[in-house]
Amino acid sequence: MLRRPRRNRKSEAIRSAIRETHMSPANLVSPLFLLPGQNKSEVIKSLPIASRMTLDFMLKEMEQSMEVGIDKFMIFPAIPAEHKDKVATYSYAEDNFYLEAARIIKREIPDATIISDVAMDPYSTDGHDGLVIDGEIVNDETLPILDKMAVAQAQAGFDIIGPSDMMDGRIESMRIAMDDAGYYTTSIMSYCAKYASGFYGPFRDALDSAPGFGDKKSYQMDPANKKEALIEAELDTLEGADFLMVKPALNYLDVIHVLNEEFDLPIAAYHVSGECAMLLAACDKGWLDYDVVMPETLMSIRRAGADVIMTYLAKSFGEFYNQ
Numbered sequence: 552m553l554r555r556p557r558r559n560r561k562s563e564a565i566r567s568a569i570r571e572t573h574m575s576p577a578n579l580v581s582p583l584f585l586l587p588g589q590n591k592s593e594v595i596k597s598l599p600i601a602s603r604m605t606l607d608f609m610l611k612e613m614e615q616s617m618e619v620g621i622d623k624f625m626i627f628p629a630i631p632a633e634h635k636d637k638v639a640t641y642s643y644a645e646d647n648f649y650l651e652a653a654r655i656i657k658r659e660i661p662d663a664t665i666i667s668d669v670a671m672d673p674y675s676t677d678g679h680d681g682l683v684i685d686g687e688i689v690n691d692e693t694l695p696i697l698d699k700m701a702v703a704q705a706q707a708g709f710d711i712i713g714p715s716d717m718m719d720g721r722i723e724s725m726r727i728a729m730d731d732a733g734y735y736t737t738s739i740m741s742y743c744a745k746y747a748s749g750f751y752g753p754f755r756d757a758l759d760s761a762p763g764f765g766d767k768k769s770y771q772m773d774p775a776n777k778k779e780a781l782i783e784a785e786l787d788t789l790e791g792a793d794f795l796m797v798k799p800a801l802n803y804l805d806v807i808h809v810l811n812e813e814f815d816l817p818i819a820a821y822h823v824s825g826e827c828a829m830l831l832a833a834c835d836k837g838w839l840d841y842d843v844v845m846p847e848t849l850m851s852i853r854r855a856g857a858d859v860i861m862t863y864l865a866k867s868f869g870e871f872y873n874q
């Protein structure tokens with residue numbers, strides 16, 4: 552036998568010398584759920600590693616995360632029902648607690664990088680990412696609303712704007728609106744290939760943002776499609792996106808791979824709530840070993856071609872990495 556691949560696996564010294572993929576806390580983003588008010592932190596039943604929390608708790612969570620090298624955060628607001636309407640007015644209102652939180656975070660923890668969410672669903676009585684007219688999720692009429700949301704978020708100090716709405720033409724529209732308002736250094740991380748997935752369940756529980764009627768299949772992508780992701784990626788690149796995101800991650804590793812091969816922009820992947828919940832539930836039952844499968848899972852997303860991974864396991868990985 553001339554070739555014996557096992558020789559290159561015989562010691563940790565050799566294994567670590569030839570390891571092809573590396574991951575550190577710098578690659579990870581921690582998603583956080585913001586509640587209005589103060590002194591509240593509620594564990595999400597279907598995603599027990601995450602909580603919805605008020606800003607005072609969130610600042611502490613961010614500081615703890617920064618200590619283990621997690622310095623990027625994606626923040627989602629839980630909007631009380633009384634602030635919701637048809638046209639998501641509250642999303643760019645002066646007294647919006649989400650925008651106020653961004654201003655305070657940038658003042659209190661200037662080294663934290665914060666990423667926003669742009670979509671109508673948390674603010675809309677219809678619970679859809681776009682404007683609903685006569686039962687239809689309309690595209691072009693949604694864009695000016697998203698533009699106002701993006702500009703308000705850039706103004707509040709978000710470093711990166713995260714459009715998760717999947718409307719056509721929104722990246723260009725937002726880029727122009729932000730540039731016109733002077734926010735040309737604010738980045739855009741486009742949810743580029745976002746699939747109509749069942750794995751967003753715990754997230755919708757956390758924000759109470761399930762669609763009021765129907766589903767999201769007329770704007771989020773069909774899980775059966777891969778070539779369509781190339782079209783989305785090409786458009787978002789031309790329209791001025793700074794990062795291309797694939798979401799979910801684990802069931803779409805092939806999509807991460809192909810976008811990384813075909814496009815020069817950095818690739819982000821969102822290890823979504825349901826993907827994380829499955830892992831936690833199996834570990835909780837003692838069926839899987841968390842300390843082994845947690846890093847293995849995140850590494851698989853890196854190996855597929857993601858530069859940046861959004862994951863509810865970010866702080867936990869940071870602790871593991873630094874121990």
Ligand code: PBG
Nearest residue numbers: 670672715750751754823824825
């Ligand atoms: C909403 C949005 C969703 C997620 C991020 N932004 C849910 C949805 O599209 O219904 C899901 C994230 C997760 O499941 O962790 N625009």
